[in-house]
Amino acid sequence: MLFDVLDDSHLQTIGRLLANQARSAAPLLAVGASSVAQAYVSTLAQSAASGATAQREQLARARSPVFVLAGSLSPLTEVQIRAARSYRHIELDPLQMTGESAHSYLMAQVAAIADALRNGSNVLAFTSRREPNAVESSGALPQLAHACAVLLRQVLDAEKLQRVGIAGGGTSSIAVRALGAWGLSYLAPLSAGVSVCRVHADSPQLDGIELMLKGGQMGEVDLFEKLLEGHGDNDCTGV
Structure with missing residues (x-):
């Protein structure tokens, strides 16, 4: 499926579609510019604002040189x-x-x-x-x-x-x-x-x-x- 974007409202719509697809059992591959991440993150932000908790991955301190x-x-x-x-x-x-x-x-x-x-x-x-x-x-x-x-x-x-x-x-x-x-x-x-x-x-x-x-x-x-x-x-x- 190919998306094109004209404004931020399109990013929000695409972000919701990506998030829904990502919850399915099949792996999701999304290819594009930084707008792909922007679309997906905007959906996470909306979920957090509505009361859902978004878990952020943590990088631990390095255990060796x-x-x-x-x-x-x-x-x-x-x-x-x-x-x-x-x-x-x-x-x-x-x-x-x-x-x-x-x-x-x-x-x-x-x-x-x-x-x-x-x-x-x-x-x-x-x-x-x-x-x-x-x-x-x-x-x-x-x-x-x-x-x-x-x-x-x-x-x-x-x-x-x-x-x-x-x-x-x-x-x-x-x-x-x-x-x-x-x-x-x-x-x-x-x-x-x-x-x-x-x-x-x-x-x-x-x-x-x-x-x-x-x-x-x-x-x-x-x-x-x-x-x-x-x-x-x-x-x-x-x-």
Whole structure:
């Protein structure tokens, strides 16, 4: 069934139809822009106002070290990196990640990240902002996203982690494909426009990871700290 929307009243009608369908036994797949979420949430808000109780999923505090990979060069992500005080910061050189010695450089960074995680530190690895124009002019941006994906997979193969974050639209999409997961399921919201999913994969090393994906310009300044702290005391394992 295909819907088109002209104004907010249409969103409310579509939201009611989605909510009714979601209550049925069959799974519901809704594809579209943010208006899909807006339509559905508006229905939940109306239900809450009429006396129904809407249960909000809670993300618990991380029980083990968290790894975040930030491949985005956006200004907001840069601010979020500076605000992430609970992490050990590891700066990645984009030109070395995509140059002739990329393999040896990446393996050295993977070893450093895995060692820090193994010793109990949260780790935030981010691509350097010092020469963004040099990276863009070199034509290395597509290769950089693939290099980030290789680094992520190598880190997760080296260390079994509970929670991981990826910042950057292109980085996220390529990195998720590199994991070889067969599915993602919604776990809980983290910030406006940012949610945490659960990874489903045949590999026991990857299956069950709580994964935050975000575009470069999404999320609040303290987003990476929230990924550690969660926003409630409930354990989300069964969500």
